């Protein structure tokens with residue numbers, strides 16, 4: 001009975017804003033919290049506030065389908081995504097919080113000759129980068145996913161890019177685990193505190209205005225995913241980012257039927273089975289910019305159609321819930337981890353549809369960038385790459401959702 005559920009200690013303090021902090025992070029999603037955590041853990045910077053307009057983890061971090069993989073093409077991407085994946089391996093121990101990392105394996109299906117070539121190329125690049133992936137044939141795909149229909153009415157399954165140590169983790173727990181660790185280090189996590197303005201003098205940041213008053217800081221990290229354009233506007237610069245809705249849905253729970261994650265990028269759907277038995281499903285982003293957290297109806301239809309043709313048995317399932325998040329998409333499908341035109345302001349954005357997997361690696365690199373002014377992990381992801389035409393094209397790896 002619920003009467004036993006008393007006397008729980010708060011995982012993190014409900015802090016009141018102080019007048020000043022060394023560092024303010026805007027956004028208590030996974031990336032903001034991981035940044036704060038590594039500022040404290042790796043650099044001893046703990047006079048830090050994380051400001052959140054809603055509730056902690058209520059943005060994309062609590063809305064995503066939790067796929068973790070590092071099968072990207074370009075060297076800087078492989079470095080940060082593989083660092084991230086490897087940090088997931090020990091995250092539960094590091095935070096002493098069970099984030100339920102489940103390296104069950106991820107397959108990206110190849111359903112056209114073009115995809116076969118693309119994924120073979122990625123597997124070769126990954127071999128050179130020290131990322132363990134392999135291209136597998138249709139028989140192995142069927143062995144790993146007995147419920148799959150290899151023949152597909154539109155596109156046959158010709159093989160797939162397999163990452164055996166990819167998988168999933170419990171999204172809320174990632175946010176909660178970091179939040180508890182940050183609070184334990186003395187940092188203030190302040191919910192229901194919306195940043196409404198960025199204050200600066202002589203081209204240098206001095207603080208923020210919020211719905212709970214002005215707060216001063218030496219350094220400011222903007223880590224707000226789909227709201228990055230709004231925060232950049234407050235700070236007086238523009239970003240090459242579009243905000244669009246990406247949605248997901250879950251079915252009623254059923255007995256275990258698929259113990260790997262499958263992404264079918266040509267037909268535009270992906271699926272995994274949660275520990276509760278629900279099939280966790282998603283597809284592509286909306287085709288127009290918007291700030292809704294629902295997503296358009298025709299995408300549900302397109303996604304379900306894609307998955308029914310890939311896994312015919314799911315045609316009998318009822319769908320229970322549907323929701324959306326606002327994702328921040330860049331032209332080259334790579335993130336921005338960068339200094340900005342305003343001294344003391346740093347931006348971590350542009351993870352688009354694929355940043356859950358990147359939370360610990362991004363936090364590690366961005367904390368280093370904020371603390372030291374540079375980081376080998378973030379160096380290639382500066383804002384200047386768009387002016388210089390030095391793109392980090394990850395459109396194949398972004399896959400289904402972009």
Ligand code: FAD
Pocket residue numbers: 026027028029030031032051052053054055056057058059060061062063064065066067068193194195196223224225226227246247248282323324325326327351352353354355356357358
């Ligand atoms: P968020 O978690 O969105 O946090 C940003 C926070 O900033 C929010 O809590 C917001 O309230 C706050 N904020 C905004 N404006 C202000 C303000 N003015 N003042 C204060 N706070 C503010 N990635 C994967 O790797 N694998 C997946 O399978 C995957 N699936 C996805 C499925 C869906 C449906 C969606 C929507 C996304 C998916 N993603 C996936 C992408 C992933 O969720 C995001 O890239 C990642 O969660 C971004 O984390 P974040 O911390 O940057 O942003």
Ligand code: PYC
Pocket residue numbers: 065067068069270282353354355398400401
């Ligand atoms: O980045 O792996 C991913 C992903 C899958 C669905 C949405 N994002």
